[in-house]
Amino acid sequence: MAEALGFFTDTTVCIGCKACEVACKEWNQLPAENGGVGTLSGDSYDNTRRLDGIHWRHVRFIEQFKGPYDGRWLMMSDVCKHCVQAGCLEVCPTGAIIRTEFDTVVIQSDVCNGCRACIAACPFGVIDINPVSGTAQKCTLCYDRLKVGLEPACSKACPTDSIQFGPITELRQRAQKRVEQLRAQGTKADLYGADPNGALGGLNSFYLLVDKPEVYGLPKQPQLPTRNLSKTAGFSVASAAVLGVLALVGLRKHRMDDMGGPGGGGGGGGGGGQN
Amino acid sequence: MSDTFFSGAPHWTWFIIPYFYVGGLAGGAYFLAAILAWFGKPEDRPVVRAGYDVAAVGAIFSGLLLTVDLGQPLRFWHMLFQSENFPAVMFKAWSPISFGAWAILLFGLFSVLSALGARAEEGRLQNAALRAVGGVVRGGLAKLVSGVGGILGFFVAGYTGVLLSVTNRPIWADSPWLGALFLVSGASTGAAMLILLAPGRGAAQRSLEWLSSFDTRALVLELLVLALFLISLGSINRVWLSFWGLVLLVGVVGAGILAPLRLHAKPAQAARLVLLGGFLLRLATMLASEGIDRYRVAAGM
CATH class of the missing domain: 1.20.5 (Single alpha-helices involved in coiled-coils or other helix-helix interfaces)
Structure with missing residues (x-):
């Protein structure tokens, strides 16, 4: 197997521009929602709201406001975690979900029959049905781009390098340095999913967070469904x-x-x- | 908050809920028929035949519901064979949905064989080919088929709950009792269906009394397992502070278990309520979890 590749997402430098969402949709030719008619969430500046079969990247806005002058924005570009021990891959009854030579997790759309077992198995709520194909879909970590030596569309488009792509071992070192830098500045920062001995054997898409994982919509201790x-x-x-x-x-x-x-x-x- | 609240809903609703119900009922009915085929008397044969019929129809209907529910129904066989390497078998022993696909196929096969054998026994098969197949399924072979089919029947009745537990969804993955609960409910609804149908097939009063007493015991066991299920959920029980909690309390516990236990003297009336309760059990446990949406939880809504 080639070297494990993945993402390190530093949420402290995400500006919520959603360029990654757009790049992902464009490269992967994902259909528009609701026939292209925009729908507003009505309770957030984030109108994408979630990852699903037609949104493989989602910039989550966490709007922590107690009053008009007392609050903060947290932003996190969320995506499939490409778990080292992947619940979706474990339960898939058709063999549609595979681990690639880059240690990423990919759903083969021509094999998937849309049974949706993977949706319920994913502890992060990443997967959903693409209504056009009738199959379960999620981020492929741009497998087609990796095959020809290109970096994934989302990290390529990210203007602040909040999404960093590369070999996992290298990304972990870089992330650790960033955590130390932030802590030295007095900012509370922790890595989520970077520990290869942690939950699910580590995540090949891991995060730097400045609040509890639950605040970002991430489970504290994700587990395999077969437990x-x-x-x-x-x-x-x-x-x-x-x-x-x-x-x-x-x-x-x-x-x-x-x-x-x-x-x-x-x-x-x-x-x-x-x- | 349980980590299960961060997962996504699989949209297992209007085909899967009836499948879970019919599959459980069919499995339970076949199990009871197999018990009588092995240990009953000749006078129990009408109940045995009715059980095989319920199982065969239920298994075929279950397969159709499962197939129709797929996003790509024509690829249903991808669960059984490797699509890129046909006819290599596709099977994951650790994935309930994988072994469930095989179980429902084999259960369908065994229940249809048993039903054909029973119909041949009654001389009700007009088609020569079916009569030939049914004629083979008799004596020792019929017992063997019913023995294996009975095990498969209970497997189909219970694996649906196991399947739900082997996820990361709220309620389903938060208790280890769902498989047992669905299995016991499958047995009680299977018995209830036979109580209603077997008299039309000429069932003896003794057989019906046995079914009725079994159903009473199964309902008591179901109540016990339901209590264990709720206790094991712990703080997750707050999800029942909703419409589905009302359905569980009034529909399942009240109408589906306690009322039939009180109506012991009126088996047909009790059986109808058991059938209703069994359906409401699947409805409440499925939709209470389906309604919990990840982004709403994350947003604190």
């Missing part, structure tokens, strides 16, 4: 066994009644007819 499999399957098997016993106890009771009742003594048997 529940053995326990929930075990309880199901146990309840099936209890139902089986209940059914057999009922049959046995009937048989005992038959034997004890008038004309009893017969009823032996199992068998159940000729079929």
Whole structure:
């Protein structure tokens, strides 16, 4: 496998211009929402609102205002995290979701049948159906561009280098330096998803945050969906066994009644007819 | 706040909810039919035949619902075979939706075979080819088919809940009891359906009494598992402070479990309520989670 590639997003320098969103839509030829008729969220300056099948990049606006002169904006260009241990890839029943030679996670649109298991499996809410293709879609980390040595469209378009693209090991070092720089300035800063020993084996798209992950719409401790499999399957098997016993106890009771009742003594048997 | 609140809703709604219901009911009905086929008496045969019929129709209907729900229905076979490497099998033992696709296919096959065998036994098959197939499924083979089919039936009834738990969605992934709950509900609704249909197939009173007493026990177990499910949700239970909480309390617990337990003397009436409760259980658990949208949570709305 080639070197693992990914994104480091420094949210402190994001200006919310949404150039990354536009570049992504343009390069990947993603359709417009609502037939191109603009819809306003009505409660935020962010009108994209979320990642989905036709928005593979989304600049999230976190508007923390207590009053007109007391508040701050946080901005984060959100995207698929290309998890090292990816829940979507784990549950995909068609094999449409693959790990590429760049250690990124890609959905093959010609294989996906739109069952949507990956949507529920993703702890970040990244994936959704593209209504035009009828398949689940998300960021491919511009796999087609990587194949020919180009950087992804979003990071190329980012005017402030909030989105940085490169080999993950290099990006981690760069991110750590930036955290130290910010902390030296008195700014609270932490990396999210940069630890290869952390949640999901690390994220190949990781972030520098200045508030709790939940504030940015990120889970504190993202987990794989299969964490529940053995326990929930075990309880199901146990309840099936209890139902089986209940059914057999009922049959046995009937048989005992038959034997004890008038004309009893017969009823032996199992068998159940000729079929 | 649970981390599950940051995931996205998969839009499993108006085809998947009926599928979960019908699949559970069909699996439960087949399981009961298989129990009677193995351990019952000749007088139980009408119930066995009705159970096979319910299972066969339910399995076919389930497959159709699942296929129609896909974004690309013509690619349904991608769940069974590798599309780029046909006929290599596509199977992931750790993915409930993958082994569920195989389970519903095999359950359909076994339930149709059993139904054909039962119809051949009654002499109700007009088509020569079907009569030939049905004629083969008798004696020891019929028992073997019903044994394997019974296990598959319970598998289909329960895996749907396991599938929901193996996600990152609120409610579904926050409790390990959903698989057990759906399985027990599948058994109770399967019994209820047989209580309503079997008399039309000439079922003996003793068989119906057995079904009714089984359903009562299954409902008590369902109530217990539902309580464990709610306890395991902990702080997530605040999601029930909604319309779906009302549906769960009034529709599922009240109308679907407690009322049928009180109506024990009127099995047909109780059975109808059990069927309603089983559907409302899927409806409430599915839509309560589906309604939680990631961006709204993140925005504190």
